[in-house]
Amino acid sequence: MHFALPRLLVPRALVATLSVSILTACGDPKPPPTPDPPQVTLNVPEPNAAAPTLKIRVIVSGCDAVSQLAIYDRDTFIKTVPYTSGSMDFEIAPNEIKYTRGIAVDLALNAKATCSDGRTNVSQPAATKFLPVTKLVKDPDPNGQVVTDFFIAEGSGTSVNFVGCGNPTTGIGTLFRVDATGALLKSVEMGLPCSPYTVYTDVSPVxxxxxVWTPGLGAVAVKSDFTLSGRTKSTYTLANLSMMDNGDALIADDDSFVSRLSHTSNNGTVKWTFPSEWPLIAPPIQRGSDVLVAFVKQADVTQSNVLQIVVGRLDANGTGTLGLVSERVILDYNGTFESPPLASFSPDGSILYLGFPFGSGQSRVQACKTDLPGCEGGALKWTSGNLPAQLQFILPFAAGSRVAAIGAQSVWFLDAETGAIKNKDGKPVEASGVLRILQVQLGRATSPEFYLLNGPAVEGAMPQEIVAVDSAEKGELFRYEISSSLSCSVDNGNRLWMRLGNTLVQALPLADYRKVLP
Known part of the structure; x- marks a missing residue:
């Protein structure tokens, strides 16, 4: 019986010992803490880029090793990149981006990193705008500019040069030619100041x-080798210029005197002058052996508000002081000399397009035949519908098959045969926000491309936005805006070149942009 107690006590002692051991094991040591997620940073060195590729920089910390790094635009996967450690730069190719929202729209790039132990994290989004282009040219001088503020592209393919007018430190207007690397090839002092309104005609094949002419200042004829061979007199106040078939210029001054200036006249002597007693409303145009002039006249002095739009015919090969060979009254209308209708001839001179303002900020365009009197019946080709804007300019383009009706912020494209609006969905192409249309750039003579150059509505402002249209029916192709200034030109191969700030870029063929859009 004395052995029974120890046998009963031993199990209790063991139970007590085990209980203490279990309690000790549950409270110490504590389990290891969960590791923090990795830190991921993505930034874009140039957040508003027009370039062949989009460059990004990524940093990942907090991983022993990164097993995967994926790049996204919002939630849309773009690509994975071979990240190893530290700060690494990568490039995104144009064909790796989805353009479901359009070309050169705002991107929100982010990077998702996965550590080798499975931990993940995503960077904050980096706001980016990217316009893919074929070529980017920068001046070796960080403060240098590859081309002049406004320029024209000549040549095609790999043989494209750029001609532009600038005012160097001498203050003398100088014409420059540079190649596609920005290297200076030729320059010549023109003796005329340059301005944002300087115009360059095409080269005459004859x-x-x-x-090269600047409104209010004068014009000079420039040969391909940069020799100067014709110019207006220094006292001439040039209002408009158009080139004749043989390379001579039809010039008009502020007094509506029209003259023919030879491309070889170095002293400004003209072949003939038509001293119009009535104000011109459109640049004169050659039509075979004739020169057509459009002006507003008052036929009856007793009716001061009733004016006539007249197209007169001059002898293109005349000499001395010319009178009209004939004239046709195109239209009678109520108006004033101070506010004539907008007017522009078709490229062949057979049509005079007229833009009339109406109430409630609306306008209409009429197409009147120049070979018939009056603008009704058979002489009226068409009248457009109401356009909800006051027009600033009427411009035929695309070999005369389209007519651009240009307002302060909007452009309508009209069918030159019918006057029907050809814009996609009937909606105008517009400048962004409060910007205004400052200039337009056409494609080559027969092409349907059209470019709006838009900027602030202040005196002397430079364009800051380009809107590209590959055809009226397809509508806007892309728009791109920068904070400094831009300009553009189209080379002989119909490729678009843009000055963006100090750099020069060649856009992709417009068809390449169009095919990636939904």
């Missing part, structure tokens, strides 16, 4: 010259 004279091998183009006219």
């Amino acid at each position: 004279s091998d010259k183009r006219w």
Whole structure:
């Protein structure tokens, strides 16, 4: 019986010992803490880029090793990149981006990193705008500019040069030619100041010259080798210029005197002058052996508000002081000399397009035949519908098959045969926000491309936005805006070149942009 107690006590002692051991094991040591997620940073060195590729920089910390790094635009996967450690730079190719929202729209790039132990994290989004282009040219001088503020592209393929007018430190207007690397090839002092309104005509295939002219200041004929061979007199106040078939210029001054200036006249002597007693409303145009002039006249002095739009015909090969060979009254209308209708001839001179303002900020365009009197019945080709804007300019383009009706912020494209609006969904192409249309750039003579150059509505402002249209029916192709200034030109191969700030870029063929859009 004395052995029974120890046998009963031993199990209790063991139970007590085990209980203490279990309690000790549950409270110490504590389990290891869960590791923090990795830290991921993505930034874009140039957040508003027009370039062949989009460059990004990524940093990942907090991983022993990164097993995967994926790049996204919002939630849309773009690509994975071979990240190892530290700060690493990568490039995103144009064909790796989805353009479901359009070309050059805002992207929100982010990077998702996965550590080798499975931990993940995502960077904050980096706001980016990217316009893919074929070529980017920068001046070796960080403060240098590859081309002049406004320029024209000549040549095609790999043989494209750029001609532009600038005012160097001498203050003398100088014409420059540079190649596609920005290297200076030629320059010549023109003796005329340059301005944002300086115009460059195409090169005449007959004279091998183009006219460079600045409204209010004058014009000079420039041969392909940069020799100067014709110019207006220094006292001449130039209002408008158009080039004739042989390379001569039809010029008009502020008094509506029209003259023919030879491309070889170095002293400004003209071949003939038509001293119009009535104000011109459109640039004169050659039509075979004739020159057509459009002006507003008052036929009856007793009716001061009843004016006539007249198209007169001049002898293109005349001499001395010319009178009209004939004239046709195109239209009678109520108006004033101070506010004439907008007017523009078709490229062949057979049509005079007229833009009339109406109430409630609306306008209409009429197409009147120049070979018939009056603008009704058979002489009226068409009248457009009401356009909800006051027009600033009427411009035929695309070999005369389209007519651009340009307002302060909007452009309508009209069918030159019918006057029907050809814009996609009937909606105008517009400048962004409060920007205004400052300039337009056309494609080559027969092409349907059209570019709006938009900027602030202040005196002397430079364009900051380009809107590209590959055809009226397809509508806007892309728009791109920068904070400094831009300009553009189209080369002989119909490729678009843009000055963006100090750099020069060649856009992709417009068809390449169009095919990636939904």
